[in-house]
Amino acid sequence: MTYLAKPRLLRPDTPRNALGYTRRDYEGAISTLCAGCGHDSISAAVVQCCFDLDIEPHRVAKLSGIGCSSKTPDYFLGNSHGFNTTHGRMPSVLTGAALANRDLLYLGVSGDGDSASIGIGQFAHAMRRGVNMTYLVENNGVYGLTKGQFSATADKGSKSKRGVVNNDTPIDLVTLAIQLGASYVARSFSGDKEQLIPLVKGAMCHRGPALIDVISPCVTFNNHAGSTKSYDYVREHNEAINRLDVILPRDRLAVSYAPGELRRVVQHDGSTLYLRKLRADYDPSDRVGAMNYLQERRALGEIVTGLIYVDADADDLHHYLNTVETPLNQLGVAELCPGAEALAALNESLRKGA
Amino acid sequence: MSTVPSLRKRNDFVIKFANINGTGSASANELFARAVMGMGVPVAPRNIFPSNIQGLPTYYEMRVSGTGWLGRQGGCDLMVAMNPQTWDRDVAEITPGGYLFYDSTKMLPRSRFRDDVTVLGLPLMEICAREYTDPRQRQLMKNILYVGALTALLGIDFPVVEGLIAHQFRGKDKLIDANVRALKLGHDEARATLPCPIGLTVERSDGVGDRIFVNGNDACALGAVYGGATVAAWYPITPSTSVIEAFGNYCRKYRTDPDNGMARYAIVQAEDELASIGMVIGASWNGARAFTATSGPGISLMQEFFGLAYFAEVPAVIFNVQRGGPSTGMPTRSQQSDLLACAYASHGDTKHVLLFPEDPYECFVFGAQAFDLAERLQTPVFVMSDLDIGMNESLCRPFDWDDSRRYDRGKVMSAADLDAGRNFGRYLDVDGDGIAYRTIPGTHPVRGAYFSRGTTRNAYAKYSEAGADYVYNMERLRRKFVTARKLVPPPVRKDAGRPASCGAIYYGSTSPAMAEAFALLEARGIHVDLLRVRAFPFADEVMDFIAAHDRVFVVEQNESAQMRTLLINEGEIDPRRLLRVLHYDGTPITARFIAGRIADAVGQAQDSAVSPRQQVAS
Numbered sequence: 001m002t003y004l005a006k007p008r009l010l011r012p013d014t015p016r017n018a019l020g021y022t023r024r025d026y027e028g029a030i031s032t033l034c035a036g037c038g039h040d041s042i043s044a045a046v047v048q049c050c051f052d053l054d055i056e057p058h059r060v061a062k063l064s065g066i067g068c069s070s071k072t073p074d075y076f077l078g079n080s081h082g083f084n085t086t087h088g089r090m091p092s093v094l095t096g097a098a099l100a101n102r103d104l105l106y107l108g109v110s111g112d113g114d115s116a117s118i119g120i121g122q123f124a125h126a127m128r129r130g131v132n133m134t135y136l137v138e139n140n141g142v143y144g145l146t147k148g149q150f151s152a153t154a155d156k157g158s159k160s161k162r163g164v165v166n167n168d169t170p171i172d173l174v175t176l177a178i179q180l181g182a183s184y185v186a187r188s189f190s191g192d193k194e195q196l197i198p199l200v201k202g203a204m205c206h207r208g209p210a211l212i213d214v215i216s217p218c219v220t221f222n223n224h225a226g227s228t229k230s231y232d233y234v235r236e237h238n239e240a241i242n243r244l245d246v247i248l249p250r251d252r253l254a255v256s257y258a259p260g261e262l263r264r265v266v267q268h269d270g271s272t273l274y275l276r277k278l279r280a281d282y283d284p285s286d287r288v289g290a291m292n293y294l295q296e297r298r299a300l301g302e303i304v305t306g307l308i309y310v311d312a313d314a315d316d317l318h319h320y321l322n323t324v325e326t327p328l329n330q331l332g333v334a335e336l337c338p339g340a341e342a343l344a345a346l347n348e349s350l351r352k353g354a
Numbered sequence: 355m356s357t358v359p360s361l362r363k364r365n366d367f368v369i370k371f372a373n374i375n376g377t378g379s380a381s382a383n384e385l386f387a388r389a390v391m392g393m394g395v396p397v398a399p400r401n402i403f404p405s406n407i408q409g410l411p412t413y414y415e416m417r418v419s420g421t422g423w424l425g426r427q428g429g430c431d432l433m434v435a436m437n438p439q440t441w442d443r444d445v446a447e448i449t450p451g452g453y454l455f456y457d458s459t460k461m462l463p464r465s466r467f468r469d470d471v472t473v474l475g476l477p478l479m480e481i482c483a484r485e486y487t488d489p490r491q492r493q494l495m496k497n498i499l500y501v502g503a504l505t506a507l508l509g510i511d512f513p514v515v516e517g518l519i520a521h522q523f524r525g526k527d528k529l530i531d532a533n534v535r536a537l538k539l540g541h542d543e544a545r546a547t548l549p550c551p552i553g554l555t556v557e558r559s560d561g562v563g564d565r566i567f568v569n570g571n572d573a574c575a576l577g578a579v580y581g582g583a584t585v586a587a588w589y590p591i592t593p594s595t596s597v598i599e600a601f602g603n604y605c606r607k608y609r610t611d612p613d614n615g616m617a618r619y620a621i622v623q624a625e626d627e628l629a630s631i632g633m634v635i636g637a638s639w640n641g642a643r644a645f646t647a648t649s650g651p652g653i654s655l656m657q658e659f660f661g662l663a664y665f666a667e668v669p670a671v672i673f674n675v676q677r678g679g680p681s682t683g684m685p686t687r688s689q690q691s692d693l694l695a696c697a698y699a700s701h702g703d704t705k706h707v708l709l710f711p712e713d714p715y716e717c718f719v720f721g722a723q724a725f726d727l728a729e730r731l732q733t734p735v736f737v738m739s740d741l742d743i744g745m746n747e748s749l750c751r752p753f754d755w756d757d758s759r760r761y762d763r764g765k766v767m768s769a770a771d772l773d774a775g776r777n778f779g780r781y782l783d784v785d786g787d788g789i790a791y792r793t794i795p796g797t798h799p800v801r802g803a804y805f806s807r808g809t810t811r812n813a814y815a816k817y818s819e820a821g822a823d824y825v826y827n828m829e830r831l832r833r834k835f836v837t838a839r840k841l842v843p844p845p846v847r848k849d850a851g852r853p854a855s856c857g858a859i860y861y862g863s864t865s866p867a868m869a870e871a872f873a874l875l876e877a878r879g880i881h882v883d884l885l886r887v888r889a890f891p892f893a894d895e896v897m898d899f900i901a902a903h904d905r906v907f908v909v910e911q912n913e914s915a916q917m918r919t920l921l922i923n924e925g926e927i928d929p930r931r932l933l934r935v936l937h938y939d940g941t942p943i944t945a946r947f948i949a950g951r952i953a954d955a956v957g958q959a960q961d962s963a964v965s966p967r968q969q970v971a972s
Binding site for chain 2: 025093099322
């Protein structure tokens with residue numbers, strides 16, 4: 001953690017985005033996590049991403065559960081409303097928030113304990129319901145705040161700092177999310193911001209449930225030999241399948257890749273995902289193929305990263321519910337209350353019987 | 355034959371229908387209830403049903419109440435015995451001199467009858483087998499057949515029932531014809547073979563007036579519609595399920611955008627009660643009016659979230675349609691046994707607002723008001739209905755609404771307020787009433803954002819474990835609940851005919867039985883002042899009432915006297931002054947029970963030299 005408050009004064013040449021905001025406008029309180037924590041890199045990626053995408057700070061609502069990861073929304077987007085909810089239950093609170101106002105961008109921040117252990121139920125149902133959100137799992141395989149117990153994503157056979165071997169089969173949130181209907185699913189590594197930032201951008205431009213499982217080493221409790229979530233282990237086993245560039249409609253891009261190397265996906269909001277293939281045969285629009293690929297590579301000990309699955313035409317919960325375009329929280333008594341006359345008619349029918 | 359004379363009662367008796375569930379009897383029985391009301395005679399019917407879909411015994415107990423009392427009376431003057439499984443105990447239940455109506459298709463030995471009741475047999479199955487070929491048709495029409503027979507037996511005007519059928523199946527002429535034919539078959543057969551009318555008769559009256567006949571769950575749902583709820587998240591659980599079903603039906607009718615058919619509401623069936631209340635809290639935090647409907651087990655599951663909403667100060671409305679507990683308890687029976695689980699829900703020092711509707715009318719009123727209270731107080735509000743109110747149709751005042759009424763959204767700072775430089779501290783008590791201002795996400799690009807959390811914080815919503823910050827916050831929450839006492843519905847008082855030293859406190863579905871018990875007691879010269887509590891935290895009038903009486907009976911439908919506990923705890927009342935009158939077998943409380951308990955206690959006090967404040971346990 002850093003104890004040095006950042007200077008308030010900005011240099012005149014500080015970069016500003018199209019809305020006139022500096023990166024500082026997207027930052028939050030000073031992090032209280034351990035120095036070198038992967039989570040801080042993810043926070044920085046979120047800041048960069050919102051700055052780059054010219055998102056008005058108050059257009060984002062950030063929600064989290066409980067744990068080290070869930071503390072992080074305090075450390076970015078200080079001008080956005082945030083809600084640090086209960087352990088494992090952020091998905092339901094986010095779902096309710098999204099129902100109330102379809103116009104905001106919802107950023108769910110969770111950890112492996114919060115999502116895969118106590119919160120696996122809510123995680124699963126938010127994905128299958130099609131909630132329009134970016135769901136970041138800051139995945140380090142351990143409980144940090146309670147000092148290093150295994151979580152449900154810890155690999156079988158991996159060792160805790162105290163030398164205890166984990167015998168439980170791990171839950172892979174990426175496979176699960178694809179199976180359950182998430183329409184944008186990626187894995188990344190907090191130590192690779194070149195990969196992470198575009199993946200977060202693509203997710204924030206996506207309509208529907210977008211999950212990014214970010215392996216984010218815990219420097220204090222899970223960064224030792226024998227861990228499969230340490231910086232060294234992840235770097236050695238990271239197999240990126242593609243590299244992503246997110247291009248907004250306002251951007252002009254000259255694409256200079258050879259045909260066949262590049263895949264172009266236009267999302268609902270007009271953003272375009274340019275995917276540079278690192279694995280020639282990988283098709284991120286093939287849902288079953290993606291699940292098979294993940295299992296095959298996993299058996300070889302690889303950690304597959306990149307944009308693993310995307311369906312740019314997916315619908316979301318509001319579409320299924322056919323809710324009005326005006327956010328529900330902005331409807332007034334005139335739109336909501338049927339009034340005295342309708343009630344008198346209803347009374348009359350209740351006198352006569354059904 | 356019997357030496358007991360047959361009962362002769364006009365417009366005031368109890369009919370009980372013993373059926374097998376899943377046979378379509380419920381709608382036939384309700385048709386019959388409506389027929390009696392069509393004669394202008396009030397009825398109070400109650401479904402007493404099992405937690406099952408098909409094959410188990412189910413009862414429809416209908417009080418024909420020319421006197422207007424709508425509580426359960428107890429006893430059975432006419433048994434419509436349609437369930438062979440429960441025959442013996444159903445026959446045994448009939449009041450001496452009463453009547454037994456049954457399907458005489460199969461011969462029964464004389465020993466299965468009683469000689470002190472009038473037996474009315476009609477070969478219903480035989481008639482159905484003769485008239486209908488389809489087995490389902492035979493089953494359904496058998497129900498209509500007995501309705502027709504009862505119409506004749508009790509002297510109900512045939513056109514009244516005919517008209518009800520025409521209304522019920524309007525637009526479906528074939529169904530009207532078939533049902534009217536069955537009705538007539540039963541009616542004519544009874545006329546031809548039985549002594550019509552019997553000693554129990556329905557005579558035209560004007561006792562119903564302009565009242566409506568509706569159940570509490572529908573009324574709660576309608577209250578939510580009028581109260582401006584846009585988000586409902588729920589998990590199915592008896593007896594609350596129909597609150598959401600009704601909300602959906604009303605919303606489709608009243609909340610569909612006429613221009614494009616889109617919905618001005620969102621209903622999500624969640625994966626469990628934790629997710630339901632989570633969604634409600636998320637939606638409310640984001641400025642929509644949101645609610646859930648549940649019952650005891652759901653309340654248990656939601657506890658952690660209630661604490662979050664209380665402490666992070668997020669509005670939420672919970673319709674708790676109470677059933678018999680603990681655990682799975684009696685899922686299809688009624689109790690008032692969640693008071694403590696709701697009043698102090700969740701760990702740590704919490705306290706919640708509870709509203710106690712007495713009937714569907716108040717379900718509607720409180721259902722709408724709950725949203726104003728939740729937003730004004732920024733806290734969960736529980737509408738404490740129960741199965742008796744929720745799932746039984748009952749006669750009540752017609753719903754009313756003032757079109758000039760506006761929703762009270764509470765203390766919300768707008769972008770203009772923030773631009774004007776108003777000091778925003780999310781947990782800062784600027785007005786001294788314990789209620790701080792909030793902002794809704796998305797209000798202002800760079801002002802007014804804050805981080806909601808269940809952890810402690812200072813007045814500006816910054817994380818803090820400082821003792822002074824924690825104490826400031828807890829004291830403010832306590833002030834907020836003092837404010838709440840003045841905002842919730844006040845109690846309703848009804849004084850005895852003469853100055854009384856005894857009082858009785860009651861609430862919720864006990865109301866109709868209590869009203870009748872009051873009359874019974876007055877008639878016996880026992881004078882008791884009544885106070886109907888309508889909300890928690892208690893208004894000052896509640897404690898004033900207790901102070902003004904030597905002894906106060908607390909009448910309630912649970913085993914552990916939960917309202918009494920709340921009164922003692924919140925009002926620092928001497929426990930000896932509050933006497934328990936408890937009914938908790940799962941059936942709705944009766945006037946006879948209440949009057950009996952109170953009369954016994956008063957009698958004992960008068961007869962003996964023991965302290966008049968002696969506790970009377972039920």
